[in-house]
Amino acid sequence: MQWKCKSWLCVLLALLAVPLIVAQKIGDPYKILGIHRRATLPEIRKAYRQLAKEWHPDKNEDPNAESRFVEIKQAYELLSDTERRQAYDLYGITNEDNHMYKQRHDYSQYARFSNDPFEEFFGTHFRTQDQDITLFHKLSVTSRHFENNIVEKSIHTPAIVLFYTDWCFDCVRSASAWRRLVDALQPLGVTLATVHAGHEASLARRMGVHGVPCLTLVLDKHVYIYKEGLSSMPKILEFMRWKFPYKLVHSINNGNVEAFVSDFEDNKVKALIFEERQTIRLRYLIAAYHYRDRVAFGFVDMTARDASNVTARYKVQRQTDTMVLLKEDSEEPVATVSTTEIPTQTLHQLIEPNQMLMLPRLSSQSVLEMVCPVEWRSARRRLCCVLVVDPATPAGVNARAALRALAARPAPDRLHYAYVYAHAQPAFLHALAHGSGSDSSEMEHRVVIIWRRESSRIQYEWLNETWPVCGHQHCVNGEYPVDPTLKDEFIKYQERLNETKRALEQLIKRLLKPTEVLAYEAQVQELVDEASLVGVGAWAARAREWAERALLALRTQHALSAASVLATCALVLAAGYLMAYLIRVEEESVRRQKEERRKQSLNGKKNNNEPQPEMRLHELRAEKYNGLVRLLKPGCRTIVLLVDMQSRVQLLSKFHKIVWPYRKNKSLLFAYLMVERNIEWFRRVLQLSLGGGELRVNARNCVGTVLALNPHRKYFCIYHAKHPEGTKPHKRMSRMTRSLGGAGEGADPEAGAFIGFHTEPDSSSDEVNDPPVLLQENLLDGLENWLDRLFEGSTHRYYVNYWPDMTTK
Structure with missing residues (x-):
């Protein structure tokens, strides 16, 4: 089939197709740049620079060079933006205008208005010059600008970044301090910016910002958080000084000046700063940081006694700041500037054309x-x-x-x-x-x-x-x-x-x-950086730096805080050592006592005053009910003896003697129950195990009963001197069994076989002789054999649906 169209129709179709072609998404940016998906930002930039130079239309004569160059640029713009790269990795989005792509906040609107949200809410009388947060909005940047510009440029230019939000009263109170900080540091070459923590929440989380306002220092791609208030500018400047690289500026005097100006093995131009003060100004320190790769800075305190020869050697005048640049010929400076305070722009104009030696070494x-x-x-x-x-x-x-x-x-x-x-x-x-x-x-x-x-x-x-x-x-x-x-x-x-x-x-x-x-x-490959330290050398240099920083802090205003920290550490260590010593003395005393008791037991000498090992017998009452029954761990049982006030001493002594061999079994607990106070609980347990029938329990006849409770599986085993378990039932026992268990069909014949629990007498039953009377001292005679059958599992188990409450009387 052949397509035919008129000339005007073809032109119209072509015009309609142009936007579609322009809006077409680019291909895989990783394949375009020839990098892997885990490539870092420096690797992406390196690949982009190489491909851009190769496919630049002015350098490459290929007819497709222009489209290829545009494709490379689009791929770089996508991968260099953290948010767009994440959107592509997760969803395959390459077009920033896609509806699924996160829209950025429009920061361009901030500078259009002179008022702020506080003025709109409270009125014009609320806004004053000290509480004007308009400067926050004017300096506000996005996370993309922060990562691609501020962080990358912090290798040579330090940056102060303030995180803030609109409705933040502390931010309003800090507005005047921030304005003074901007006016003081911007002329020195410091980058100052603000970030809206509400609009750039992900960036605030990554930087570790937990509250606003939060001042941060970005230096050499590291972010340092200033944890004090913004009201004290000297503290902020001292914080900046402390974060600069150690020995960024060398202290020069008569003794070391010759070694400094004549040693060019570091492949750097030498710069001497002369001032009539003990510490170098921050403006010169920032310039030294900016040119630290190519220029080695030295500071000369002209008020010191051991710096007079250095001052005379380079003919420096007093009461002015002077900078001298030296190359291989250390006697004749290549450039000199002297004024009251050397402006930052003058420093850059002087150093920029003279930052290489006459014969440099290819060291990086x-x-x-x-x-x-x-x-x-x-x-x-x-x-x-x-x-x-x-x-x-x-x-x-x-x-x-x-x-x-x-x-x-x-x-x-x-x-x-x-x-x-x-x-x-x-x-x-x-x-x-x-x-x-x-x-x-x-x-x-x-x-x-x-x-x-x-x-x-x-x-x-x-x-x-x-x-x-x-x-x-x-x-x-x-x-x-x-x-x-x-x-x-x-x-x-x-x-x-x-x-x-x-x-x-x-x-x-x-x-x-x-x-x-x-x-x-x-x-050729990239040259090795001869000044970089790796491995053990880097760790040794870091340890030496921190040691020297600590010694330097002891000689400065940090001495008091450092001494306080050291004193606190010493006090904590001393207290810990004292406590450990006392514990060790107590353990030695206990060990000696045990050793003496062991020797006395071996010699057959019994000390009546020496405490004998005991087995705990708990009283089962409402306060201990949960610990002994309800909250007992699976696999554990509680052996309970029922006593009253008359039989308590005699029965507990005999019970203690019988269960003594089982004292080391950690799955057993031993207790006793006072029937005068808790007979109702015992009656309720029996009632639940017998199907809910009514019982009248004689408290006196319950004395000497032993219950083996298994709280987790909700059953118990019972011992009584007259219990029919294991023996042939007596006729009277059978009657009571039928009476308590019911005479109906399907009744449990053992349900009422508990001796000592009286019900209404059955008038139709035959008269029989009463069994012999049991004495109190004989109630636990069969307990040892019953315990053997209990641990063998041959005793009868009585199940309950739940354990009833034990009330306090």
Whole structure:
């Protein structure tokens, strides 16, 4: 089938299809960037930078480069946003306008109105200048901005972030303090922002914010919560000082100034701050933090006695703040500024163009980015002349000095000199050697010209001549030696050095031409950061830092709080030790007493005053009813003896003797019941076990009865001297059984077989002789045999539906 349409109809269909194409969702962003789903934010940025440089329409001639570049950018924007990335991972949402996507709060509305919610609610008279929270709204940021900008930039720029809400009276009271803090810290280069804790609740939870207002310090991607009030600005500034890296600024005096300004192994420019005060100003401390990777700062207290030589050496005037920048030539500063308080903008303008040494070392990837930036266009290619040296030999030191002298001379703008340690960057040098077919072990004192077309791919060419080597100091100084034996060596070294310099200048001049092509190409990895500590070294540095911080705190205003904490810890430890000592003494005393009693028992000497081991006999009453019956654990039983006031002493003594062998059985409890007070409970138990028939119980005849209660399974076993269990029933017993159990069909013949419980006499029954009378001392004669049958399980069990209440009389 062939489709035909008029020209105007085709144009209309095309116009209608454009929005659909634009609104089409992007593909899998992880596949577009070539990363795994667990990639971190730095990995996402790295992949985006590489792909963006590769597919940029100005650099890539592929016809699909523009659409590919847009796709890469959209994938990066999605994955760099935490909320959008989570929405894609959970629901596959790639379009931010999707109805399932969470809408952000519109912060742009805040700055449009001069009033605040308190003014609308209470009236205009409520709002004053000190209680104006409009500044909170103007500085408010979203969680995305907080994570992608504030946290990322905190590596070089500290940030103060305040969490607040609209209807918060404490926030209103802190508004004036926050305004003063903004006015004081913003000119110093500190980022100040606010976050609405109600609109960004997830961010507040992640940061550990439990209440508002809450002030936080974001420093080097770490968030520190300030736990005191906002009214005291000195405390906030002291909190900031304490969180800065330890020894960010070195204290300089006459004794250590030479070691500080002449040691460039850290690959940093030196900056000396002179002030007439004991502590460095916060503005200079923040500048030192911003440039800490490239500049080492030192502080000189001009009021100290041991700093007079340093002040005179650099001709610093009193009553002014001075900053001196020094490079390899420590005698002549490269820049100096002196004023009452050096503005932050002036500090940046002075340090920014002078943050690299005359001959820097390629000690990290960041140094490589600054010395050898990426430039893909041949007409504007930037070259790096790199010398490979060994720092352990004097020849390496002299070679660096000679190359530094060459770097100090005027050179083309697109050329930089540097050097690299062979032992510190083995992967980088191995890539260069492999790309040119050279031996990596024979690269010392060789010079390579590098052009970085891409971040991970370079073009380079080796200088044919090896950099000349001389082990004497006069070779470095360039002075003619007085010793005649060294003249020939000095002359030969100078000739070789001049020839090498001419060859290097010619090579550089040729390679700067746009039409020239460098001989070799290689894929290189990122340089190792030589200043970073890993493993045991990092832990040792952290322990040393905290130890020195503790000692420093003892000499400052923190001494009182630190002493208080130490005294509290010492008091707690002393109290714990004293309690442990007393417990140990008591245990020793008890042990000695036991040992003495054991010896006396072995010798047959019985002490009447010594307490004998006893078995507890509990009285079953209302107060102990739950513990002995209702709440007893499964598998446990309670053996109960029924006594009255007359038989209590005699029967309990005999009962105690009979059950004594079972005292170690932890599943048994032994008790006695006073029938005068609790006969009604006993009658109710019997009534429930016999089916609910009416009983008249004679309390006197119940004496000597033993009940074995199983509360969990709701049954009991009963012992009585006249109980028919195990023997042939007496005729009178049979009559009572029929009377209590009922004469009806299906009645239980054992239901009334309890001797001693009287009912109404049966006039139709035959007269029989009464059994012999039992004496009180003979009521428990058969208890031992009954206990044996009880634990064998051969006794009869009487079940109840529930255990009745025991009332208190």
